[in-house]
Amino acid sequence: MKKSAFYSDILFSFSLVGIFTLCFFRYLRIALFPALLLAFACGVLAATANGAWLQSKRQTLLLRKSDEEEKQKLLLHLALLSDEQKTVFFQKVLSARGEVKRFSRLRLTTKEEFFFLCFRFKPLSADEVSAVYRLKTNKRRVILCGEADDSARRLCDRVNIQLCEGERVYEEVKTAQALPDAYLGDSPKTKRRLRLCFAKSNSRRFLTAGALVLLTSLITPFPRYYLIFGSALLALAVIVRIFGKSPQTPQAGTR
Secondary structure: OOHHHHHHHHHHHHHHHHHHHHHHHHHHHHHHHHHHHHHHHHHHHHHHHHHHHHHHHHHHHHHHHHHHHHHHHHHHHHHOOOHHHHHHHHHHHHHHHOOOEEEEEEEEOOEEEEEEOOOOOEEOOOOHHHHHHHHOOEEEEEEOOEEEHHHHHHHHHHHOOEEEEHHHHHHHHHHHHOOOOOOOOOOOOHHHHHHHHOHHHHHHHHHHHHHHHHHHOOOOHHHHHHHHHHHHHHHHHHHHHHHOOOOOOOOOOOO
């Protein structure tokens, strides 16, 4: 579907520029055959430029989407780990900062920092922050969590506790090259791809692609195939809109 929309955009830009330049060259009283050649060349240049721009934009969006999905899987994975497993995992991650010692479960220390691990299926609360604050230490306190509520963030600012939520935790783990090879709670790829492909939110994309393909049939000398595939995409848009379901994945919370 996405490739159909991509090619439809390229064909649209080619047709738009080609038709406009053909009319413009004929207005300048250029003979039909040279005008067709020039219009074709202009259309190809416009389609090439548009295709390069769309491809670059698509790659950027895919990278952002990929990072966001990876982050969500990591936070879910951390929330599902036992306290002992979380401690061992972050002892490895934080070793890039220097020697990391284990103080107790969910508590790690370096020469200058004291780390508290709090990965659950609910946001970090102000009460949990106050418990961290009451622990006597001369080191800088750092809380690693998936998400914190507003009261917890305000309290961290007031008592000078560094708060690292989902985005920063993901960057820390990725920088340390410690992302898990397999995530807990991650569904099989084939099943997940089918669920995402037929999600209800994709109905608009199928509709847009189908409409573009059908419009293309108006300007092509071989409209039959465009009519068939365009109609199929429109029918698929209706089916997905009625019977599709939005994919829902349990999350450990992130800001």
